[in-house]
Amino acid sequence: MADLTLDAKGLNCPLPILRAKKALKELPTGKTLEILATDPGSVKDFEAFCRTTGNELVDSRVDGGTYVFTIRHTG
Amino acid sequence: MPSDSNAKSMSMIVTKGTLDWAYPPFILATTAAAMGLEVTMFFTFYGLTLLKKDLNLKISTLGNPAMEMPMMGMHMAMPNIVSALPGVDGMATAMMKNLIKKKGVASIEELRDLAVEADVRMIACQMTMDLFEYKREDMIDGPTLGGAASYIEVAGKSDINLYI
Numbered sequence: 001m002a003d004l005t006l007d008a009k010g011l012n013c014p015l016p017i018l019r020a021k022k023a024l025k026e027l028p029t030g031k032t033l034e035i036l037a038t039d040p041g042s043v044k045d046f047e048a049f050c051r052t053t054g055n056e057l058v059d060s061r062v063d064g065g066t067y068v069f070t071i072r073h074t075g
Numbered sequence: 076m077p078s079d080s081n082a083k084s085m086s087m088i089v090t091k092g093t094l095d096w097a098y099p100p101f102i103l104a105t106t107a108a109a110m111g112l113e114v115t116m117f118f119t120f121y122g123l124t125l126l127k128k129d130l131n132l133k134i135s136t137l138g139n140p141a142m143e144m145p146m147m148g149m150h151m152a153m154p155n156i157v158s159a160l161p162g163v164d165g166m167a168t169a170m171m172k173n174l175i176k177k178k179g180v181a182s183i184e185e186l187r188d189l190a191v192e193a194d195v196r197m198i199a200c201q202m203t204m205d206l207f208e209y210k211r212e213d214m215i216d217g218p219t220l221g222g223a224a225s226y227i228e229v230a231g232k233s234d235i236n237l238y239i
Contacts, residue, residue: 012179014106018189021109039179052110075111 002034002070003027009038009066016042017049020071024055027073032058035069042067050075084113086230087237089122094132094171094183095142097125100239101186107235108193115233116190117226118218119200122239123207126199126214130184133168144170191217198225 006023008016016037023033035046043060046069050057054075061068085107089100100122104114118126125132136142137158143150144167157163175182181189190197197218204211204220211220230236 010179012181014102014109015179015181018105018109049110 003031005034005036007036008042009036011037012039013041013045017045020046020049020069021053024071024073024075029073031073033071033073035071037067037069038065040067042069046071082111082113083235084115084233085235085237086115086117086226086233087239088226089116089118089125089239090120091239092121092124092132094134094168096239097132097183098186100125100237101183101190103237104195105186105189105193108190108195112235113196114190114193115196115198115226115229117198117200117221117229119203123199123203123209125183125187126197126218127209128213128215130187132183133164134171135164136167137164145174146170187215191215196229198229 004023004027006019008019011019016035016039020033020035023035027033035042046060047057049055050071056072056074057069058072059068059070085103087100087103091097100116104116107114124130134142135158136153137155139158140152140155143152153163153167174180198221199214199218201220201222203209
């Protein structure tokens with residue numbers, strides 16, 4: 001269970017990334033953020049975002065038509 | 076300007092002021108800032124209109140043969156002779172804004188606010204301000220005024236430099 005959930009469903013590039021960055025800023029280091037998105041491009045984008053910022057992409061999966069990402073704030 | 080920190084940096088020259096061309100610079104600037112880069116945008120010529128307080132951006136289909144809009148299950152491009160008719164740009168702009176809303180794409184106003192919030196540094200070209208007789212008070216508060224040398228100084232220290 002993530003510490004915080006961000007609903008970015010229906011939003012298109014680059015809004016899921018921008019909203020996630022904002023949410024991570026509020027989250028203490030070590031805590032996890034779950035992001036729900038419908039933008040298929042967000043799969044590759046969250047991988048790139050995490051590699052670049054040093055945050056840990058704990059999980060990336062598809063649940064029905066929704067992409068679910070779990071990121072640990074380590075960056 | 077890129078500081079002496081280890082953060083990567085990106086600069087871009089923004090030269091176009093139509094609704095469609097306003098997207099690439101603001102999308103890349105906000106995303107780069109979110110990924111920890113220090114970002115500087117230099118607005119010159121028609122790009123300068125993107126700094127006006129009141130944005131009333133339009134698209135032009137004229138001379139843009141690759142621009143196809145989804146319409147009635149297919150894609151339609153606009154012949155130049157039709158694009159030149161009065162009202163066609165207005166119609167195409169309304170269609171584009173409609174699509175933007177429907178597809179969950181951010182507005183330019185929203186992306187610009189996010190860029191300011193993310194401390195993206197903006198430079199308004201002084202020469203273009205003079206050339207087109209823009210007033211500082213018609214522009215948003217954040218940008219500083221500068222010229223080519225201001226941009227080159229930033230670009231020389233940046234990891235990524237784009238011209239849009």
